[in-house]
Amino acid sequence: MYRKFLVKDNDQFNPEFFSFVIDDAKMIREQTDHVLPTFKTEIILSFLKNHSLETEWLNVNPELAKLISSGSLSTGKLKSLFDSCQDKPVFRQQMEAFLRQELS
Structure with a gap:
C-alpha cells in the first residue's frame, strides 16, 4: 500500500506538525453539525x-x-494519515485521542 505520509516507529503525534488535521477536523465538524450526536465521533x-x-x-x-x-x-x-500510521499504534492512538477532542 502506498503511504502518503512518512510516520516513523518512534514518532509522536503533534498537531503542530500536521496542521491540516485541525482544519480537516473543523471541516468535518461543520459538515456534520446538523446530524444527531449519537455515536457521531465513533462513527x-x-x-x-x-x-x-x-x-x-x-x-x-x-x-x-x-x-x-x-x-x-x-x-x-x-484518511491518508490514518493509512500511513496503521502499524504505528502510539502515533495512531495519540492522533485518535486528539481527533476525539476536536470532533466532539
Whole structure:
C-alpha cells in the first residue's frame, strides 16, 4: 500500500506538525453539525481508520451513515494519515485521542 505520509516507529503525534488535521477536523465538524450526536465521533473515527461503518451505527445515526456512505463527507487528508500510521499504534492512538477532542 502506498503511504502518503512518512510516520516513523518512534514518532509522536503533534498537531503542530500536521496542521491540516485541525482544519480537516473543523471541516468535518461543520459538515456534520446538523446530524444527531449519537455515536457521531465513533462513527467518523471508524470511517477514517477502517474505511467502514458498523451495522448498528447505520440504524442509530442513519443521517451520518448516509452522509459518509454517499461519499459526501469530505475528510481532507485524515484518511491518508490514518493509512500511513496503521502499524504505528502510539502515533495512531495519540492522533485518535486528539481527533476525539476536536470532533466532539
